Amino acid sequence: MAQRDVAVIVGSLRSRSYTRRCALALMSLTPPDLKLTFVEIGALPLYNQDLDPDSPAPAWAAFRDQIRPCDAVLFVTPEYNRSVPGVLKNAIDVGSRPYGKSVWSKKPCAIVSVSPGVLGGFGANHHLRQSLVFLDMPVLQQPEAYIGQANTLFGEAGEVNNEATKTFLTGFMAAFADLIERVKA
Ligand SMILES: Cc1cc2nc3c(=O)[nH]c(=O)nc-3n(C[C@H](O)[C@H](O)[C@H](O)COP(=O)(O)O)c2cc1C
DSSP: OOOOEEEEEEEEOOOOOHHHHHHHHHHTTTTTEEEEEEEEOOTOOOOOOGGEEEEEHHHHHHHHHHHHHSSSEEEEOHHHHHHHHHHHHHHHHHOOTTTTTTSSTTTOEEEEEOOOTEEEETTHHHHHHHHHHHOOBHHHOOEEEOSSSSTTTTTTTTTTHHHHHHHHHHHHHHHHHHHHHHOOO
């Protein structure tokens, strides 16, 4: 089976982010047929349609060039005000333009929302899902991943400190690998 390249996009820029720790955990628990690579979004200027398509910000072009060749995308995001952090929405908007040249189209994807609260970022998860449907990305339906009380679960390098979470995240990545194969078949 061919190894699949998966872009990992983290919706937090915070240096001690629980979301990034969760992403590191997912990277360590992924099946060997997936190669996961972080694609950073913190330096992307705010999207401004005046600049596309003639003079896009260089960071937008670089970001699009990183996402385009990937087979799939894993979004790992915190929740801000019951929605997606602006930095992540900006990255999604940047990748979606110029019109007709979206780098997201048809790429299988999965969402993991992360919060120190008990709801696990449900609002962010579903707002993100709404955009991804519009962008024509097949989204992993099950299992859903709402990682609550994330401040208690992960070490700094993404170590998972309990077996139930480890088992859940391992199963999640196996289901994602399965979706990618079905879409790519
Ligand atoms: C602007 C802002 C809005 C927030 N809104 C929510 C929210 O709606 N739901 C929630 O569970 N946590 C919310 N939080 C708390 C975040 O879950 C918390 O700061 C978390 O640590 C952010 O993720 P990170 O650790 O990956 O940076 C908010 C935090 C900020 C800064």
